[in-house]
Amino acid sequence: MARIFFTGANLIDGVNPPKPNSTVVVEGDRIIAVGTDGSAPQPAARDTVFDLGGKTLMPGMNQCHFHAAYININTIFDIELKYPPTYLALAAAKNAELLLRSGFTRAVGAGSPHNVDVVLRDAIRDGLIQGPRLIACSHDIGTSGGPVDIDPDYWKLGLEGLAHICDGPDEFRKAIRREIKQGADIIKLYVTGGHGFEMPADEAPMTFEEIQAGTQAAHERGRLVRGHVVSRKAILDCLHAGMDVLDHADAMDDQCIELMLKQGTYVTPSLYFTWKTMDFMRKRMPAERLAQEERWLEQGYKAVDKANKAGVKLVVGDDFGTSWMPHGDYAVELEFYVKYAGTAPLDVIRWATHNGAGLFGGEVGTIAAGKLADLLVVDGDPVADIAVLRDRAKLEVIMKGGQFIESRLAPTASAKAA
Numbered sequence: 001m002a003r004i005f006f007t008g009a010n011l012i013d014g015v016n017p018p019k020p021n022s023t024v025v026v027e028g029d030r031i032i033a034v035g036t037d038g039s040a041p042q043p044a045a046r047d048t049v050f051d052l053g054g055k056t057l058m059p060g061m062n063q064c065h066f067h068a069a070y071i072n073i074n075t076i077f078d079i080e081l082k083y084p085p086t087y088l089a090l091a092a093a094k095n096a097e098l099l100l101r102s103g104f105t106r107a108v109g110a111g112s113p114h115n116v117d118v119v120l121r122d123a124i125r126d127g128l129i130q131g132p133r134l135i136a137c138s139h140d141i142g143t144s145g146g147p148v149d150i151d152p153d154y155w156k157l158g159l160e161g162l163a164h165i166c167d168g169p170d171e172f173r174k175a176i177r178r179e180i181k182q183g184a185d186i187i188k189l190y191v192t193g194g195h196g197f198e199m200p201a202d203e204a205p206m207t208f209e210e211i212q213a214g215t216q217a218a219h220e221r222g223r224l225v226r227g228h229v230v231s232r233k234a235i236l237d238c239l240h241a242g243m244d245v246l247d248h249a250d251a252m253d254d255q256c257i258e259l260m261l262k263q264g265t266y267v268t269p270s271l272y273f274t275w276k277t278m279d280f281m282r283k284r285m286p287a288e289r290l291a292q293e294e295r296w297l298e299q300g301y302k303a304v305d306k307a308n309k310a311g312v313k314l315v316v317g318d319d320f321g322t323s324w325m326p327h328g329d330y331a332v333e334l335e336f337y338v339k340y341a342g343t344a345p346l347d348v349i350r351w352a353t354h355n356g357a358g359l360f361g362g363e364v365g366t367i368a369a370g371k372l373a374d375l376l377v378v379d380g381d382p383v384a385d386i387a388v389l390r391d392r393a394k395l396e397v398i399m400k401g402g403q404f405i406e407s408r409l410a411p412t413a414s415a416k417a418a
């Protein structure tokens, strides 16, 4: 089988500092060799060689908090009431392709109205549409009167598209078994308010017994569980229940971090949404609420910095799909952490590659022999300037499983001579 050689690469492998003048060899859907200074095999005449001349080669990124079917949202009602489910499915397909063409070769759903994630995952897997490898999320699972139980009872709508509302451990088990039956890979629990919800962050309408029953029901069937959780007490409840992914976790402290490290918990801070929302709402939000959001954001920056330095498995991904934060600017999130939370560019690249991949098996996310060939060629050095990743014109190659999704490079003359 003919192979593809990328030579002269500034290699960012997802784990280590950049290595100049590296070679990466792809055969079929896998990376088969990685070497620096001649340690990789030499190309044969039938192989294709791209001399990158110092451009960066890095793993395809992982978006680990993705709502493919969120579009043009102004209030939470819009998620379910603004468009029919069929329209949302088409929009989700468009967003999935946009995410892939933005350099993210894998995504993990974070809450999926009408089970759109499941059909989206299958349509991408079957080659019907282009998109990242997708881990499908369930509907939102919440309690009566919790943040996703949105329609007042007197409306008598009985909405079922956005959320499964359940109370008590048995109802949680049943709801999660239904989600698994419908095809979800990961289950989303709405544990607290805060982080975008009017319900305050320290209100936790889900009991420990419910979180525990839900987590067990998912784990019994080999599925993962993620939770929208902001306050310290609720973070600890989720950790004690063995939850896999904590979304936001703004109030994590030393005790939370210690448990996260011990249990290998993943954390999606998604603070870019909070920042973007504050920016948008500055003139619209009551002063008291604005001050509260600002306090949470400051706390979030400090928590993220502390968790990162301690070695918590932080990942990227955020709530794109509102009217003030539309789909497409996915890589701006990485730049945001560097700019506002003081995160080192190489660290945030590791969150988006190695860490994100670890969440579901780790066959992607690093550049190493044997891994799936999900990779990017970037015209620039994201360690020197993380903003280069947001410029889609600079993503000269996007490869998923050895297939070119984008390719703006021509094979080099040396390849023809070889």
Ligand SMILES: [Zn+2]
Residues within 6 Å of the ligand: 065, 067, 110, 111, 318, 319
């Ligand atoms: Zn979300």
